[in-house]
């Protein structure tokens with residue numbers, strides 16, 4: 325039967341944020357499953373109007389006078405929905421797939437239907453994540469293809485096919501107990517797509533990209549949360565659409581209130597970022613939302629997600645709460661150390677590189693220049709902060725250990741030593757790299773020679789870095805020697 329169900333039609337034309345909220349609310353409250361294709365077309369249509377080819381008016385009164393929210397007509401949405409339905413139902417002969425549960429062949433076929441309709445133009449532009457983009461421009465990004473496969477599956481009545489999300493990739497789960505997996509889209513640049521394959525081999529590599537078997541596995545409501553979270557309010561590098569951001573924020577609160585962000589740390593992170601930009605009185609502050617994302621990752625994903633800590637760390641850094649930001653980054657590093665670095669993990673490599681080579685050096689520079697602010701200055705005399713920076717680097721060393729691809733190079737060591745050298749030597753002598761516990765479990769007191777050896781090591785750190793850097797020229801990596809020394813000290 326062509327077209328989407330009547331109850332949704334009464335909301336049209338959509339003329340403002342609240343009419344969109346009411347449509348989503350009714351879709352989420354049932355009795356039927358939310359219609360992924362309908363909601364993706366609607367949100368994509370609004371995003372497209374609010375962010376693409378917009379004449380940016382300079383004077384304020386022009387903006388005040390011009391109603392900016394686009395009217396979304398039923399005819400537009402109905403035509404696009406019918407186009408999608410015709411394409412999907414016309415391309416997949418369901419009589420060939422009779423099982424109660426979906427087969428890998430069916431999943432591959434649905435992926436081929438989306439895949440073969442795509443134009444060849446480059447796909448890492450913004451606003452290519454919705455079915456509106458697919459149906460009006462034959463363009464989708466990596467997430468959009470995976471989402472499109474799930475929306476098409478829903479149209480075909482295949483309710484066992486669901487979206488599975490890592491922090492930088494998407495695939496689908498299907499089958500009797502929902503544990504079969506299949507690639508349905510590509511990842512990154514210059515990587516052959518593995519569409520149709522199970523992800524089992526990739527998971528075995530222990531790469532961050534597949535989260536070691538801890539991805540976000542969506543139900544239909546969480547698939548709505550993913551399409552809302554993937555919306556992109558940016559007009560250009562400098563400007564976001566206020567209306568699109570407000571709509572995304574209200575939709576995320578609607579999903580939050582219904583519990584559909586509980587197991588979706590990145591959805592919570594996106595909501596925290598939006599609350600920082602435009603706080604809702606009476607809602608939890610950004611920090612509390614980021615904490616919920618961290619707690620969700622700990623509770624549901626065995627603390628294998630990095631982004632909850634970098635969401636919070638980035639926020640604290642922007643608020644100049646540097647001590648707490650560095651602690652978050654040490655916690656992020658405590659997660660990445662559980663993985664082996666592989667070539668498709670570039671996104672998270674860039675994240676840690678920025679923290680190590682830009683954000684932490686900026687902090688130690690800022691606090692050593694700004695001697696007036698006692699609180700900030702204390703950072704360089706705070707053994708906990710120093711310890712967190714060492715933990716941050718130690719996690720990255722452990723990430724590299726056992727990996728097929730090296731992570732660290734001398735640039736890392738240069739930034740590491742720059743940052744560590746800014747700390748007062750006495751502070752560096754104070755840190756406890758985690759002494760062995762004596763028999764009754766108490767941390768054993770640092771006895772005299774330990775202190776001496778640590779002080780000596782700190783001195784060595786301070787004076788000998790030049791040689792260590794030179795050493796690295798012969799391929800020996802100073803960073804690892806530094807931390808291996810620390811670990812040797814620890815075990816002696």
Ligand SMILES: CC1(C)CN=C(N2CCN(c3ncnc4sc(C(F)(F)C(F)(F)F)cc34)CC2)S1
Pocket residue numbers: 466467489490491492493494550553554590591593594631634635638
């Ligand atoms: C702390 C940060 C650097 C700030 N933004 C971050 N985002 C922004 C939004 N984002 C996301 N936000 C919601 N859901 C998803 S699903 C997903 C993905 F699985 F990788 C996909 F689908 F392949 F693109 C990505 C992603 C990716 C991570 S991490």
